Amino acid sequence: MSEIDPSNRHREFLRAFTTNEPAVRAFVRRLVPSRTDADDILQEVSIVLWEKFDEFDRSGSFKSWACGIARFRVLAWLRDKGRDRMVLDSGVVELIAEESLRVEPELEQQRDALEKCFEKIPNAQRDLLSQAYRRNASIQDVARTSGRTLSGFYQWLHRMRKRLLDCISRELAKETLS
Missing domain, CATH: 1.10.1740 (Rna Polymerase Sigma Factor; Chain: A)
Incomplete structure (x- = not known):
């Protein structure tokens, strides 16, 4: 040393x-x-x-x-x-x-893929996702900020999670092939 x-x-x-x-x-x-x-x-x-x-x-x-x-x-x-x-x-x-x-x-690969996929999301949507997952965040407040009803925001959040999951799966598959 x-x-x-x-x-x-x-x-x-x-x-x-x-x-x-x-x-x-x-x-x-x-x-x-x-x-x-x-x-x-x-x-x-x-x-x-x-x-x-x-x-x-x-x-x-x-x-x-x-x-x-x-x-x-x-x-x-x-x-x-x-x-x-x-x-x-x-x-x-x-x-x-x-x-x-x-x-x-494996977890590091998943974190890297999430980071790449998160960067692909438009800024306004990325900001909303970040707000929703902040510690002590109020989903009701974030929904209100987004201009959606609480139910509508949960639906949007579900679609965004699905979009991220699909992107992460594609990124990990690329790494497996290379």
Whole structure:
């Protein structure tokens, strides 16, 4: 492992972290019961990643390294929350973590396909979809903003989901053929 030039260390870390943060976030989210818990754990993970960045083997995968650290942070969180009956046993979390890491390449392909397909949607429709899926969004408010009735908005939302799903399927099929 080589020492990083201090002037580039921060830039290199930020590039690796921002590229892989969605996958690490999704990994953590699959292991804990709530989004808030996942956010808290991810903050801790990002601090540990920064503190240990000099130990990262540049020939390896940053995402795998980050998920490994995230796994230990989740287990530490579980240990600390162990008295709470709503928390999974650490053995179950280990199984979920292993399965999550196994399917991560496929999930990354799906995320990439979703991103490509989402970009193909006209801006106004994309904005409405984003509003509908924001945390704590009120579908009634979004429907009203769109000028549709609630029922009409749900129908539109169903058509948009179907459109995205069909596009994602086509994108994934292209990747399989190439």
